[in-house]
Amino acid sequence: MRVGIVAYWFNRGQGVVARHLRSAFEELGHETFVLARPTRASNLRPAFVDREGVWDQPGVTAASAYQVPWEEYQAWDEANSPDVVFFDQNYQFEEIARLRRSGVRTAGRFVWEAFSPHHVGAATEALDAIYSLTRCERERYAGLGIDSPLIPWGCPPELLDVEPRRDPARVSLFYPGGFMSRRKPFDLVLRAFSRTEDPRLRLVFKAQVDRGGRKVRRLARRDDRIEVVSDDLRTPEYHELFASCDACLAPSRWEGLGLHLYEATAFGMPIVTNDNPPMNELVADGQNGILVPGHRAGEAKSGIPAFEPDVGELAEAIERLTDDELRRRLASGALELRDRLRWDRTVAALGELANSVAGAPAAPVEPEA
DSSP states (O other), X not given: OEEEEEEOOSSSHHHHHHHHHHHHHHHTTOEEEEEEOOOOTTSSSTXXXXXXXXXXXXXXXXXXXXXXXXXXXXXXXXXHOOSEEEEESOOOHHHHHHHHHTTOEEEEEOOTTTOOGGGHHXXXXXXXXXOBSSHHHHHHHHHTTOOOOBOOOOOOHHHHTOOOOOOTTOEEEEEEEETOOTTOOHHHHHHHHHTOOOTTEEEEEEESSOTTHHHHHHHHTTOTXXXXXXXXXXXXXXXXXXXXXXXXXXXXXXXXXXXXXXXXXHTTOOEEEESOTTHHHHOXXXXXXXXXXXXXXXXXXXXXEXXXXXXXXXXXXXXXXXXXXXXXXXXXXXXXXXHHSOHXXXXXXXXXXXXXXXXXXXXXXXXXX
């Protein structure tokens, strides 16, 4: 089968998922082709498509703009003749529907904080399947009248190859700030950490951009146990830094997939987060991490509820991680979970989805102009 993928192509969650989708389909023996959507012109890294490191791959076509012109979709389709195309967080429903009417089968996924009820009609007309990567995402789709197949995400092999190197004299926590978007309650995390007293504790505050950097550094200056890293590291260096820590501190107002949860699990790290989905789909309190209460704090633009961690409870959870025996037990639970999150399950499910979509009834053929 010839499988196309349309998504970001750099180290943001969407791009990382796309890269792993490609590896999964190639493992199944399919030919793959990527149409890389560049970042928006207003982005901190405008019109960006990565061509270095793990992103330096053949068969990647860079589109001219985030909103890909129809002519470029058409030219990419004609050049590669994909049987199925997988889209990620792509709301160009008119263009996708035209591809579908031309005979291409289409599948897509969306982050639930962005996909709203008013998208349902156009999305279901454009896509043969809308799939889910979390149970809460799937349940929400069901409430919108969409029967969404669930793909059980796992730990990709590249994560299992990382060898953690940790300082036994410290208890280091990794905070994945990413693009410092509204979903990240970083100020609450810093406040909670600063309430702790154990001198062995360290916080590696990792962001990919300097957005909010002044506020973060002002808060971090009050506690010399906090290290702020805002360099956009290459994938191997990022994994090495992440795995060098003892636990992952990952409260979030909401999450899409939460790749850092799978990364932490692959590295055998306990996770501290708030007790809300999808975080609590992966983290079991007292088994592979610590869950703290999440208090309702408004909603995302799609209408899903937003939650913030209780600062006092979060501080107590962080302090509990200084108990070496508890930390070892939770790390053992993380490794047990890693064994259950086998990547071959993800590959098999993606193969079944691709086969199902490829065999879906054809959309009405678009009449020639």
